[in-house]
Amino acid sequence: MRDEVIRRARGGVAALVLVGLVVAPWVVDEYTTAILARTLALALVGVSVALLTGVAGMPTLGQTAPYAAGAYACAVVGSRISDVGVVQLVVAAGAGALLAALTVPLVVHARGVIVLMITLAIGELVVIILGRWRSVTGGTDGLAGIPAVRPFWGLPPLASDQARYLYALVVVATLVGAVLVLLRTRAGLVLRAGRDDEARLRASGHRVALHLTGAHIAAGAIAGAAGSLLVVAQQYISPADFGFDTSALLLLGVVIGGTASVGGALVGAALVIAVRDWLFGVLPGHAPLVLGALFVATVYLLPTGVNRARGRLRPPSAPAHQPDPPVAQDQATVAELHR
Amino acid sequence: MIAVAAGTNRIDPYLIPALDGVAYGLLVFVAASGLVFCFGVANILNLAHGLLYAIGGYTAAALLDGGWASLALALAVGVLAAAAAGVLLAGLLTPVATGNHLSQALLTFGVALAGGSLLVAGFGPDDPQVQVPAALEGSVLVAGHRYAAYRLVFIGVAAVLAAALYLVVRRTRAGMLVRAAVDDPEMVACLGVSPARIRAGVLAAAGALAGAAGVLGAPILGPGTDTADTVLLLSLVVVVLGGLGSMAGTLLAALAIGEIQTLGVALLPSAAPFLLFAAMAAVLAVRARGLAGRWRTA
Numbered sequence: 001m002r003d004e005v006i007r008r009a010r011g012g013v014a015a016l017v018l019v020g021l022v023v024a025p026w027v028v029d030e031y032t033t034a035i036l037a038r039t040l041a042l043a044l045v046g047v048s049v050a051l052l053t054g055v056a057g058m059p060t061l062g063q064t065a066p067y068a069a070g071a072y073a074c075a076v077v078g079s080r081i082s083d084v085g086v087v088q089l090v091v092a093a094g095a096g097a098l099l100a101a102l103t104v105p106l107v108v109h110a111r112g113v114i115v116l117m118i119t120l121a122i123g124e125l126v127v128i129i130l131g132r133w134r135s136v137t138g139g140t141d142g143l144a145g146i147p148a149v150r151p152f153w154g155l156p157p158l159a160s161d162q163a164r165y166l167y168a169l170v171v172v173a174t175l176v177g178a179v180l181v182l183l184r185t186r187a188g189l190v191l192r193a194g195r196d197d198e199a200r201l202r203a204s205g206h207r208v209a210l211h212l213t214g215a216h217i218a219a220g221a222i223a224g225a226a227g228s229l230l231v232v233a234q235q236y237i238s239p240a241d242f243g244f245d246t247s248a249l250l251l252l253g254v255v256i257g258g259t260a261s262v263g264g265a266l267v268g269a270a271l272v273i274a275v276r277d278w279l280f281g282v283l284p285g286h287a288p289l290v291l292g293a294l295f296v297a298t299v300y301l302l303p304t305g306v307n308r309a310r311g312r313l314r315p316p317s318a319p320a321h322q323p324d325p326p327v328a329q330d331q332a333t334v335a336e337l338h339r
Numbered sequence: 340m341i342a343v344a345a346g347t348n349r350i351d352p353y354l355i356p357a358l359d360g361v362a363y364g365l366l367v368f369v370a371a372s373g374l375v376f377c378f379g380v381a382n383i384l385n386l387a388h389g390l391l392y393a394i395g396g397y398t399a400a401a402l403l404d405g406g407w408a409s410l411a412l413a414l415a416v417g418v419l420a421a422a423a424a425g426v427l428l429a430g431l432l433t434p435v436a437t438g439n440h441l442s443q444a445l446l447t448f449g450v451a452l453a454g455g456s457l458l459v460a461g462f463g464p465d466d467p468q469v470q471v472p473a474a475l476e477g478s479v480l481v482a483g484h485r486y487a488a489y490r491l492v493f494i495g496v497a498a499v500l501a502a503a504l505y506l507v508v509r510r511t512r513a514g515m516l517v518r519a520a521v522d523d524p525e526m527v528a529c530l531g532v533s534p535a536r537i538r539a540g541v542l543a544a545a546g547a548l549a550g551a552a553g554v555l556g557a558p559i560l561g562p563g564t565d566t567a568d569t570v571l572l573l574s575l576v577v578v579v580l581g582g583l584g585s586m587a588g589t590l591l592a593a594l595a596i597g598e599i600q601t602l603g604v605a606l607l608p609s610a611a612p613f614l615l616f617a618a619m620a621a622v623l624a625v626r627a628r629g630l631a632g633r634w635r636t637a
Contacts, residue, residue, distance in 0.1 A: 116444055125616045129612045129616070292448075292456065296446055296453070
């Protein structure tokens with residue numbers, strides 16, 4: 001009964017947010033619309049982080065790597081080959097998936113904090129490569145003057161910030177919908193099961209490494225597609241867009257959102273990015289100081305956020321919670337400690 | 340005779356980069372060994388490790404004036420300040436110590452962000468100049484090439500530091516506790532050693548090592564706005580390459596990174612950006628299973 005109410009309320013809130021996002025460009029000014037479009041792209045990367053961190057159990061600080069690969073692939077294709085949005089999206093997602101596939105051997109056998117470390121190193125190395133591979137990436141100056149995208153063959157180019165924002169919104173909504181549907185299938189169930197009890201899943205004959213590989217490549221493709229949206233929103237990219245602080249901000253957003261929840265990741269990432277943009281506007285000199293303090297404060301305020309989410313996020317068909325909530329929570333904590 | 344001369348000539352242009360690589364590698368070793376302890380003993384991904392190095396670097400830039408006394412003072416102040424920052428970090432980490440590694444990584448990132456901002460506010464946004472002691476300012480002849488005297492001395496000092504570190508970890512009680520905590524933290528706790536004290540001690544030691552590296556290495560990898568990021572990345576790659584098992588592994592990995600960054604760039608300039616990545620991929624591909632087995636228990 002209570003679950004039913006909560007589900008309805010959640011659906012209502014999601015619908016309200018979606019309506020708000022659709023009418024937003026007519027309410028706010030052009031500059032804010034452009035910022036919103038970029039935030040949408042980052043929120044989509046947040047979804048890929050949540051997919052790996054919360055659903056697959058591989059905490060990542062390196063999703064900026066496929067994000068950057070997608071963005072640069074899209075920028076190169078957009079300025080030299082095709083200005084059709086669908087083509088750019090497919091190329092960007094392919095580039096992200098390819099980079100993720102290349103890095104699979106580095107992460108698939110590691111777990112927990114080791115994955116954090118390796119993915120962080122991968123993300124940083126990709127930024128260094130972007131800065132030095134001048135002939136393709138333009139070095140630290142980045143790539144500018146990317147022509148406006150046209151969503152489909154025969155359609156006019158997206159000339160206004162509003163149009164570009166709506167394009168980003170449509171793409172993000174489609175991809176997030178696809179992720180939500182995918183997570184409800186057997187694949188999503190097996191992925192969660194592997195996170196919760198890997199040994200058990202192995203024992204019953206599932207190839208956990210294969211599932212993780214699939215999840216890693218899918219998350220890479222999503223991040224790559226988000227890179228394409230960044231190019232559309234900014235029409236300019238540089239290695240600074242893909243720094244280590246972006247990864248950390250996205251991870252914080254995902255943790256705030258409850259790590260395994262796709263909607264939570266969208267909201268959390270958007271919130272964190274918005275706070276960052278706002279702080280850098282209000283306090284030009286001291287924004288990192290305040291942002292760092294906010295990081296620390298948030299971690300203290302959400303000490304059990306991840307565990308709580310883990311206890312709550314069971315697949316719909318799983319048995320209901322134990323009658324005594326504190327016990328259930330303690331069990332989750334112990335399980336977490338023993339991972 | 341002629342062949343030998345030709346051989347020398349072929350090696351000759353790469354002698355100086357190779358020597359630079361040793362200096363760079365030893366610097367990275369001293370900086371990274373702190374992160375290895377942090378990671379192996381306390382199981383914390385300390386994203387503020389680069390900040391600890393930067394504290395040492397800025398101290399050196401502020402205090403060094405060309406004399407020996409200022410070097411000693413900078414070393415003392417830098418090591419103490421960075422160790423204190425490490426203890427502060429351990430204190431901040433206490434409330435989330437039993438939580439998960441995500442919170443810990445995010446917390447240390449917040450500290451790194453805030454601390455970096457404070458350093459820039461205190462020392463200015465420009466990369467400061469570092470003055471080495473006047474006696475070491477010139478260059479010396481190495482096999483017919485001029486080479487910066489400071490770097491040559493640094494190689495010696497860093498080698499002594501590495502040897503001292505090895506002896507401390509191998510022979511002293513503190514070192515034994517650290518090694519025991521890497522292998523079996525629960526058993527060490529059962530022996531009556533508080534995990535919180537080990538954590539604070541390890542973070543202080545990590546800070547002291549990073550601070551020493553920051554002061555001594557300031558003329559090589561100087562303080563600046565992106566120093567912290569660079570040092571953190573290089574230290575992470577050292578951990579990935581060398582694993583957590585032995586100091587020899589860490590040393591080899593650090594030297595390899597030093598050579599890749601100097602000799603590798605001289606030999607293969609076009610492939611230079613990819614070399615670190617390729618080295619990491621190669622090592623992990625060869626040792627993936629072994630590392631995973633070792634690390635999953637860590």
